[in-house]
Amino acid sequence: MQIQKILNNNVVITTDQKNNEIVAMGRGLAFQKKIGDEIAETAIDKTYHLANSDLFLKFQELLVDVPISYVEIANDIIDEAKVTLKNPLNDSLYISITDHLYAAIQRVKEGVRVRNLLLWDVKRLFPDEFSVGVSAVKKIKGKFKIDLGEDEAGNIALHLVNAQTESDNEDAYLMAELMQEIIQITSYYFKVQLDEESVYFYRFTTHLRFFASRIMNQRQLTDETDDELLLIIQKKYQNAYQCVERIADFISKKYHYEMSNDEKLYLTIHIARLVQKVNQ
Secondary structure, three states: OEOOEEEEOOEEEEEOOOOOEEEEEOOOOOOOOOOOOEOOHHHOOEEEOOOOHHHHHHHHHHHHHOOHHHHHHHHHHHHHHHHHHOOOOOOHHHHHHHHHHHHHHHHHHOOOOOOOOOHHHHHHHOHHHHHHHHHHHHHHHHHHOOOOHHHHHHHHHHHHHHHHOOOOOOOHHHHHHHHHHHHHHHHHHHOOOOOOOOHHHHHHHHHHHHHHHHHHHOOOOOOOOOHHHHHHHHHHOHHHHHHHHHHHHHHHHHHOOOOOHHHHHHHHHHHHHHHHHHHO
8 A cells, every 4th residue: 555645653545445545544654654655554453434525634634633542442432333323323423523532531631521411311312322422431541541421421422323313414412402302292291200211211212313313304204104094093092192293283383394194103102102101
């Protein structure tokens, strides 16, 4: 592989076998090297190929200033997230996580800790991402001897939520707000405290995440349910369906999104099961 650009002693730009520009990393990879020199593949620890040219340039800019140890820990966190979450992650995560961790660790070194005002919501609404965040904080403590705490575990979780969304316009903060609004309407309608530790609440919030994503993208679920089945669900779960109608009215007014019959049906079933378990 031939060096096309040197970012620092540990990071260079080169090309792969398909002639794609890639970032190649390795301890001392570019030491006493110059543009045009060859580097052995055995000296490379990690390569990155970001298909989006803008992201690729931003990643290069970040790597000029951020020590390799921060990139390595970010990569470890992302690898764990891929296994745990089992969802595609946007390439932008390599930039956002690395940049966030570097800034967060520098703040803590300076004695500055920032509270995560969404921490409680993140724990409830995004438990899988939060578990990766907690694991990330442990990894960071082991590598840098710095404890970022739960607040940063929550921030890492939000970056992971953002990286799973369909559009760059989506925002985990807005998604959490929308999900919380639906949960509050449901709890208020039935006058119950929902069991947030139950598997039914977990399934409910998982459904809400994808529902919220469709609302934020104005991408309505296509109706495939016949009217007869919808009528059966309406009769079987009358209270849950009335709650969904209230949610639909709220979403229509605030987010200018009209729920399809399929969306009403699925949400009705989730709410019915959730509330049924609370009342048992």
